[in-house]
Amino acid sequence: MTALSKEFEKSAPNPLDMIEQIATSHDWLYERSSDQDIAVEVTGHWCDYRMFVSWHADVHALLFACAFDMRVPEKKSESIHPLLAIINERLLVGHFDLWSDDGLPVFRHALLLRGVAGVSQEQLEDVVDIAFTESERYYPAFQFVIWGGKSPEDAMAAAILETEGEA
Numbered sequence: 367m368t369a370l371s372k373e374f375e376k377s378a379p380n381p382l383d384m385i386e387q388i389a390t391s392h393d394w395l396y397e398r399s400s401d402q403d404i405a406v407e408v409t410g411h412w413c414d415y416r417m418f419v420s421w422h423a424d425v426h427a428l429l430f431a432c433a434f435d436m437r438v439p440e441k442k443s444e445s446i447h448p449l450l451a452i453i454n455e456r457l458l459v460g461h462f463d464l465w466s467d468d469g470l471p472v473f474r475h476a477l478l479l480r481g482v483a484g485v486s487q488e489q490l491e492d493v494v495d496i497a498f499t500e501s502e503r504y505y506p507a508f509q510f511v512i513w514g515g516k517s518p519e520d521a522m523a524a525a526i527l528e529t530e531g532e533a
Contacts, residue, residue, distance in 0.1 A: 381428050417433075426480035429475075438470070
């Protein structure tokens with residue numbers, strides 16, 4: 367580590383302190399297990415999401431993961447991988463993955479902060495908002511594949527159906 371990197375590490379605040387402030391401002395439950403990790407529980411329309419944020423000071427990277435409250439049965443994982451590819455083609459920021467140990471669908475993103483004075487509150491709010499919004503948007507597609515028996519293409523078409531007007 368260079369002297370400049372060591373100086374940055376001393377002067378920049380821990381970004382997880384700001385994540386804690388965001389969680390508090392939304393009345394979300396959170397658990398700060400260390401200076402490197404925080405878990406936040408967010409209630410969505412479809413399910414509860416568990417956001418994990420890890421600060422890796424050695425590489426100045428902030429890792430975000432937003433896991434669904436949903437398990438993909440092993441026999442359905444072959445159908446989920448094509449769905450992940452279709453979804454990921456549509457994303458501008460981050461990507462969806464499947465945690466193989468737990469079978470959990472998860473939205474992931476990393477912010478690289480080397481060479482900057484620190485991360486802003488707005489940047490963190492944006493990443494949290496994107497993780498939550500994209501998870502909410504694509505949750506039904508996962509449900510359609512896992513429990514509805516739809517193909518990944520049909521699940522996407524049904525999940526992203528835009529409604530117009532009022533009933």
